[in-house]
């Protein structure tokens with residue numbers, strides 16, 4: 001196996017024996033084969049698109065398949081094998097539609113009727129990341145593919161809520177096809193930047209989907225304690241699952257707690273009406289093994305980040321949607337117009353003790369763009385008066401590594417006249433520090449999930465407009481981004497597409513950037529690695 005798509009990749013070079021995330025060699029290789037088939041299908045897809053419209057069902061398949069290969073989303077070789085089989089069917093359908101039916105069916109298709117994971121694995125060994133020999137071309141191709149994975153995840157969340165955009169599907173197919181061709185480095189860089197534009201579009205679509213469906217997030221105090229009823233813990237990012245779980249648990253005596261990236265759900269008006277939505281339980285994804293054990297009741301993982309499941313809670317954790325783990329019960333997708341059936345989880349919850357309390361108090365969230373813009377006058381006044389000297393965007397992901405204490409230390413070291421804008425699970429590094437407020441404006445403004453990073457761009461663009469600036473980089477805003485997986489890659493590309501320069505990226509620069517590609521990003525966008533909290537705070541405070 002060879003995988004270097006996330007920040008925790010071994011030695012910042014690549015996982016070659018087993019993923020640091022826990023992904024086995026088999027699953028990693030199968031994912032490579034899936035991506036390989038998607039690329040093959042995209043070549044026919046391009047021809048079909050050139051002739052006219054592409055059925056949206058194909059676009060949806062690309063989203064699901066790419067999403068499932070995202071770090072910490074699906075560890076189940078069986079599920080990936082099913083998708084490979086489906087991708088072969090899709091490839092042949094597109095082949096016929098492209099008018100190329102006369103071509104001989106590729107030997108991959110022998111896998112159509114196979115139920116033997118080993119046969120898939122054998123083929124998978126031949127098609128991985130290292131099949132591209134030139135390290136710069138490989139680096140750019142993979143940067144593009146990881147951006148596409150992030151875009152696919154965001155687009156899939158929007159699609160679940162009934163919001164789709166054919167342009168996104170078309171771009172994914174075109175970009176995947178481009179990774180199979182001999183492109184110059186310049187051509188690939190241009191495509192990577194286009195992926196940034198598409199990431200902005202996709203995040204805007206998801207923002208629209210979320211807010212039109214569940215209302216605009218409102219400033220909300222979220223309880224961190226527990227109460228005495230049995231509970232279900234819901235994690236991941238899928239708000240539709242959240243809605244259906246709340247609806248099905250209503251009046252049953254079972255409480256619902258959010259975990260990790262589901263914390264921002266508390267801020268949506270549509271969920272506030274459920275009095276069994278009780279609290280947020282625990283911290284970010286990588287602490288789940290201890291926290292899920294302590295919770296004592298059933299856990300529902302709706303998307304990433306799931307980590308290798310401990311025996312102590314194996315029989316009470318469930319996956320659904322794109323998430324999967326071998327040996328863990330999976331709740332099937334809703335049928336067209338129907339709902340998922342969470343009755344099994346609810347019955348199990350009733351037999352479990354109430355959750356064990358981990359902490360108490362509360363944290364404040366809900367500072368998505370509408371809420372911050374509602375405070376715009378106050379914010380602008382505070383900037384003009386000098387009460388707010390600087391904003392620091394510290395959005396992104398959290399992770400296991402000790403070096404991520406950097407983000408806690410930066411939050412502590414930033415002067416009292418700075419405001420942190422955040423989204424994503426990176427916030428767990430500092431959202432419980434009790435940082436004060438500036439004239440009623442909290443010093444940590446949490447826009448929501450990593451899926452809500454778009455809010456931070458809207459806020460920045462609004463400030464640029466209010467202050468009459470021609471360049472986003474003239475704003476008193478620094479970007480100190482924590483990355484881990486491929487949604488963060490899409491967010492990074494989105495920021496570059498919006499013209500943001502001088503982004504600090506940590507705790508390491510991506511291992512998949514070859515020295516030459518890293519050099520291009522540094523020269524073009526002044527991207528820099530994080531250094532020490534003290535040095536970086538000092539630099540950021542003088543606008544560097």
Ligand code: FSO
Nearest residue numbers: 304305397424425450487
């Ligand atoms: Fe975190 Fe995981 Fe949301 Fe990521 S839960 S790390 S960017 O996969 O998804 O922020």
Ligand code: SF4
Nearest residue numbers: 003006009015019021
């Ligand atoms: Fe390694 Fe990350 Fe790939 Fe997992 S997702 S195998 S940790 S690079």
